[in-house]
Amino acid sequence: MTEVLGLDGGGTKTIAVVARQDASIAQVVRGGGINPFDGDAWIGRFSELLGRIRKPVAAAALGLPGYGEDVRLTAMQDARVMDLPHGLATTVNDVELACFGAFAGGAGILLLAGTGSMAWRRGVDGQSARVGGWGSLFGDEGSAYWIGRQALALLSRGLDRRANVPARDMMALLGLLGGRAGDEPARVLLGWYASLTAPRQQVARLAEGIDGLARQGHITARDLMDAAAEQLATHLRVLMAEQSMPWSYGGSVFRSIGVRDRLENEFGPAVPPRLPPVGGGVLKAALSAGWVVDDPWIERLSGNLAAEGII
Known part of the structure; x- marks a missing residue:
């Protein structure tokens, strides 16, 4: 398998990107909000979105709203991730993933203000x-x-x-x-x-x-x-x-x-974000898959995401 998946879930919208080893984009899947604190409708939306991913990937990294904040809801999120055709999957809070993308895995503070708000620091x-x-x-x-x-x-x-x-x-x-x-x-x-x-x-x-x-x-x-x-x-x-x-x-x-x-x-x-949140997922998944990732690769990924309207 030569593709990886990044997914950024939010309170209003969710986006998943399948990327190839050369940082080109193989598939983009968009859906509605999947915040479990907003009620049970997220379950169907999340499962439906995952079902549209066409084939297995080498690794996946998902940023999910509310992940890690409530034991019961996090267990429900983990159960849905098991439906994904993937190799190695990493799931983190959506703001943690956004911070990872903004600094391309480096240190910094991300201030996120969308439907909700939070600041996340990666030391x-x-x-x-x-x-x-x-x-x-x-x-x-x-x-x-x-x-x-x-x-x-x-x-x-x-x-x-x-x-x-x-x-x-x-x-x-x-x-x-x-x-x-x-x-x-x-x-x-x-x-x-x-x-x-x-x-x-x-x-x-x-x-x-x-x-x-x-x-x-x-x-x-x-x-x-x-x-x-x-x-x-x-x-x-x-x-x-x-x-x-x-x-x-x-x-x-x-x-x-x-x-x-x-x-x-x-x-x-x-500092302008180097990658959007879903790009942080692609980067994290690429690293998990053992791909060689350098600054030119990150820049190509950023440009390819922008061409898909993902910034």
């Missing part, structure tokens, strides 16, 4: 430490879900005058929910709420629109994105205080130039 000795990642119920500060929820809470307070939100900003936020001029604001908000089928993911999707409003000069949206950046900064402060080292980023929130600028002003320039 020069290979030892790991993490901050955050406690989930949407009482954590994930600065994440896309957190931004969306903060916006919805502020919108509701503005509607009944518990908060002073400029009318222009209120209309803009309602617009993200499908509201139009002349619509009754409370009906827009509650109608959107009633239509939710995947609440965590749909709330998280609001963050991109909120960042867009911030770029257009909406004060409320700008304040929300600034607050998210401050929450994410607390993650880095803890890990940097213990051991200063390069930092990188991942996740949809870092599409926001404002968030990245705010963090770089405090912690210095971020």
Whole structure:
């Protein structure tokens, strides 16, 4: 077998990549979120995605959301991995895999802010430490879900005058929910709420629109994105205080130039990720398979993933 598999699972989406020994891409498989903390629907999604992988591979490395955080759920994840046509399989937390990819196996701190949020440090000795990642119920500060929820809470307070939100900003936020001029604001908000089928993911999707409003000069949206950046900064402060080292980023929130600028002003320039999370899986699997991997190989893999729209 001359192919390996990397898989990056998340709360909103999952992607698997089968790569050849020359770092070319043999197969890309995409699916929905597989976070076991979001309910049992992940089981079917995960099994269906694994079933689309065409043939056995020499080695596999999977980053799974919530892996290692609960004994029962981790055992369920391990059972699903056994369905995979693989040789040697390595399973780790999804943020650990993202950190491995960002620094191509080297030392550094990855700050991840997608649907959820967490910071992961890989030391020069290979030892790991993490901050955050406690989930949407009482954590994930600065994440896309957190931004969306903060916006919805502020919108509701503005509607009944518990908060002073400029009318222009209120209309803009309602617009993200499908509201139009002349619509009754409370009906827009509650109608959107009633239509939710995947609440965590749909709330998280609001963050991109909120960042867009911030770029257009909406004060409320700008304040929300600034607050998210401050929450994410607390993650880095803890890990940097213990051991200063390069930092990188991942996740949809870092599409926001404002968030990245705010963090770089405090912690210095971020190191662009050398590989996306699923690329970290391919790299880890390649090493497990005993392949010769060097910097040119990593660069070829990065370019081939980018050509598939994976960055």
